Amino acid sequence: MLGTGLIKGLGVTAKNFVGSFHDPTRLVTVEYPEQKTKLPENYRNFPFLVFDEEQDPLGTLRCVACRICEAECPPQCIYIVMERDDKGKAMKRPKVFDIDISVCMSCQICVEVCPFDAIKMDQQYEIAEADRFQALLLNREALAKSNQYYHQIHPTEAAGVDALLAEQKAKQAASRAAAAAAKSAAVPKPAAAATPPSAPVAQPPAAPSAEAPKNPPATA
Numbered sequence: 001m002l003g004t005g006l007i008k009g010l011g012v013t014a015k016n017f018v019g020s021f022h023d024p025t026r027l028v029t030v031e032y033p034e035q036k037t038k039l040p041e042n043y044r045n046f047p048f049l050v051f052d053e054e055q056d057p058l059g060t061l062r063c064v065a066c067r068i069c070e071a072e073c074p075p076q077c078i079y080i081v082m083e084r085d086d087k088g089k090a091m092k093r094p095k096v097f098d099i100d101i102s103v104c105m106s107c108q109i110c111v112e113v114c115p116f117d118a119i120k121m122d123q124q125y126e127i128a129e130a131d132r133f134q135a136l137l138l139n140r141e142a143l144a145k146s147n148q149y150y151h152q153i154h155p156t157e158a159a160g161v162d163a164l165l166a167e168q169k170a171k172q173a174a175s176r177a178a179a180a181a182a183k184s185a186a187v188p189k190p191a192a193a194a195t196p197p198s199a200p201v202a203q204p205p206a207a208p209s210a211e212a213p214k215n216p217p218a219t220a
């Protein structure tokens with residue numbers, strides 16, 4: 001019959017409406033912004049950079065400024081400059097790391113391609129700004145967030161990443177130890193000090209025999 005589905009739907013709504021007076025879990029709406037629902041773990045919006053130590057956020061960023069994410073980002077909204085020392089040697093960390101979140105389309109490709117688990121997707125959604133250009137261009141300082149925060153928003157994924165990184169670290173330590181052992185085995189040992197030829201041992205003169213000579217000289 002025409003309209004049966006509509007009537008059934010209204011029946012479910014009415015059931016939940018009445019039931020919500022006794023069971024708050026039946027409520028499907030909340031009074032935002034005073035109330036907020038818990039986001040699903042896989043919800044994502046824009047990327048952030050993971051650091052390992054609270055005391056030194058920018059010094060412990062996992063990012064090594066390899067620029068793979070910059071190359072792979074479809075709308076090209078990532079901009080990275082590698083930090084260099086006085087002699088121009090690359091320091092394997094970003095001096096500049098900007099993401100224009102007015103352009104980012106939350107595709108997560110930057111996360112997928114990062115070999116160092118240095119960039120992850122955030123869940124922060126209250127980011128409205130009056131200035132749609134500069135205010136939405138996030139720099140390294142704004143993007144840096146702790147591994148602890150990563151655990152809070154994506155606990156399952158973060159635990160997996162930690163286990164993987166620990167395994168990689170253990171493998172690296174083992175291969176370094178093996179290389180060091182092989183190197184020390186290859187170093188030639190100093191030659192043993194040549195032993196001087198043994199000095200001839202002076203034989204003591206034979207003690208005169210107490211026995212009388214068997215053939216004494218003939219006397220005149």
Ligand code: SF4
Nearest residue numbers: 063064066067069114
């Ligand atoms: S976030 Fe990852 S892929 Fe991007 S530059 Fe840093 S280390 Fe490379």
Ligand code: SF4
Nearest residue numbers: 073104105107108110
């Ligand atoms: S989520 Fe996608 S669009 Fe946004 S920065 Fe990463 S790769 Fe670029």
